[in-house]
Amino acid sequence: MKKLFSVLVFCCCFLGLAQAQQAPAQFPNIDAFVENGMKEWRIPGMSLAIIKDGKVVYAKGYGVREVGKPDKVDENTIFAIGSNTKAFTATAMHQLADQNKLSLDDKVTKFLPDFKLYDPVATENVTIRDVISHRYGLGTWHGDFVAYGSKYTTDELIYKMRFIKPASAFRSSYGYTNVGFATAGAVLSKLTNQSWQEYIKTNFLTPLGMNRTSTSVTELPNYQNVAAPHTIHNDKLVAVPYRNIDGIAAAGALNSSAVDLAKWITMQLNQGTLNGKTIVKPEIIKATHYPNIALQVPPYGNPVNPANHFAAYASGWRTNDYQGRIMIAHGGGVDGMTSQTVFLPEEQLGIVIMTNTDANNFCTALLYQIIDAYLGTTPKKDWQQQLFAIHQKAQQEEKEKWAKLERERNKNAKPSLALKNYTGLYRNEHYGDARVTLEKGKLKLTLLGHENEVGTLENWEKDTFLCRWNDPVFDKGIVPFTVDGKSATGFKLTVRPEFLDPLEYEFKKVE
Numbered sequence: 001m002k003k004l005f006s007v008l009v010f011c012c013c014f015l016g017l018a019q020a021q022q023a024p025a026q027f028p029n030i031d032a033f034v035e036n037g038m039k040e041w042r043i044p045g046m047s048l049a050i051i052k053d054g055k056v057v058y059a060k061g062y063g064v065r066e067v068g069k070p071d072k073v074d075e076n077t078i079f080a081i082g083s084n085t086k087a088f089t090a091t092a093m094h095q096l097a098d099q100n101k102l103s104l105d106d107k108v109t110k111f112l113p114d115f116k117l118y119d120p121v122a123t124e125n126v127t128i129r130d131v132i133s134h135r136y137g138l139g140t141w142h143g144d145f146v147a148y149g150s151k152y153t154t155d156e157l158i159y160k161m162r163f164i165k166p167a168s169a170f171r172s173s174y175g176y177t178n179v180g181f182a183t184a185g186a187v188l189s190k191l192t193n194q195s196w197q198e199y200i201k202t203n204f205l206t207p208l209g210m211n212r213t214s215t216s217v218t219e220l221p222n223y224q225n226v227a228a229p230h231t232i233h234n235d236k237l238v239a240v241p242y243r244n245i246d247g248i249a250a251a252g253a254l255n256s257s258a259v260d261l262a263k264w265i266t267m268q269l270n271q272g273t274l275n276g277k278t279i280v281k282p283e284i285i286k287a288t289h290y291p292n293i294a295l296q297v298p299p300y301g302n303p304v305n306p307a308n309h310f311a312a313y314a315s316g317w318r319t320n321d322y323q324g325r326i327m328i329a330h331g332g333g334v335d336g337m338t339s340q341t342v343f344l345p346e347e348q349l350g351i352v353i354m355t356n357t358d359a360n361n362f363c364t365a366l367l368y369q370i371i372d373a374y375l376g377t378t379p380k381k382d383w384q385q386q387l388f389a390i391h392q393k394a395q396q397e398e399k400e401k402w403a404k405l406e407r408e409r410n411k412n413a414k415p416s417l418a419l420k421n422y423t424g425l426y427r428n429e430h431y432g433d434a435r436v437t438l439e440k441g442k443l444k445l446t447l448l449g450h451e452n453e454v455g456t457l458e459n460w461e462k463d464t465f466l467c468r469w470n471d472p473v474f475d476k477g478i479v480p481f482t483v484d485g486k487s488a489t490g491f492k493l494t495v496r497p498e499f500l501d502p503l504e505y506e507f508k509k510v511e
Helices: 002-020 030-041 082-098 120-125 154-163 178-192 196-208 217-222 246-252 258-269 282-289 362-375 383-408
Strands: 045-052 055-063 230-233 236-239 311-313 318-322 325-334 337-344 349-355 424-428 432-439 442-447 454-461 464-469 476-483 488-493 505-509
Touching (some): 030 045, 030 055, 030 383, 045 258, 045 362, 082 178, 082 246, 082 258, 082 337, 154 246, 178 196, 258 337, 325 362, 362 383, 424 488
Antiparallel strands (some): 045 349, 230 236, 311 318, 325 337, 424 432, 424 505, 432 442, 464 476, 476 488
16 A cells, blocks of 8 residues: 555656646747757756746756766756855744844844954944845955855854955945855854754755755765756866855855755745745745845846846845836855746746856846746847857956956066065965965965965066966966065965955965
């Protein structure tokens, strides 16, 4: 009897999956659109789910999990979802507010007395609501270099926030800060006596049946069918390792599948319920969607998206209008992977898109193409063509930037010191320590806050060096040294400002 029941369940699940994989009538050429986009953007694998009227109407994988290997992506393949994690954390904070364990307008210092920012006004006044809506006054991605894959704990990273100079006055503008968002995880842990990971599993993942979702890359060996991250390095698509970002887990550490994330989005559309069971109170779900700070979007004449007139950041979600509807969405990007979750409550439409390369904006093109198909938007627009053209222009500008630097440098201007005089221990009060060594006639720069980040320094011009990192994601950068005539006294470092962190870190020699 049990065996027969298992066979019936298997057959029903299989039939439901087959039905879900049929192309939607609204977008009959979706497979061709996806396959063409993946080819142009050089995406090895992708997974997609579409939710309509409370049901998953389409779920499918495309391509391969890892370039050069045969294993296919399907709708259950696990990807890193990056900042799509933030909505889970923000919802948790709203739950704690509903339980009267905190108020969203409580000051952070009420729970973390040692919390401190560079701006004393911000230190004194920043609230939980500010934390989950990026209203610190910090710049977008500022401090990410220190947090991204480093050895520092959440508490250490929160401490280090005091060294980040604000980009604007407190609450005056939006600045997307992953390190800042991690503060919510620390407050959550203190109030619940649970780790952020435990709370997310107990309150969301388990009740939703998200059994292919993990809270850390350290858990991925327990799963099969996991996609490998990829990046473009030296114009070649290469697989890269998963990066441990547990220090800012509350901002981006979840890994999931399209089918699992579809459950999360279905719950959002159903005002907190899934399969007739209330997971989160409807008033809490609604509260996470309410805007907290405006984003700078043209009120009219938007050259890329004319149907968008406003945008704001809510609690772990971005909200904007599109074709007269409210659109609630978030993107996720970690090295090697990008993802998008989006839903239109008035249309009962939701979309999950996951890819295993970080060098693409196809997720955005695809989600708008799907939305247009369901809305019947006219005239029809090729989002892929438009966004890929923007991407190509940016790529060309990056190549021209480096070509210009190459043309203008004086290759005959050799270092003013013997290479051994650049060696030593250097310190930045925000980052920590870095060491320069001389190995087999070459200078090596080792980031001591990261376990595996080592750069080879090649003379660029006089006391400026080109740093080629051993990490394809960190890529390369220009590192200028200061000297006092006998020895180097310091250097400045920027790592992938267009992807990782635009801040320049100044290191001073201490040994």
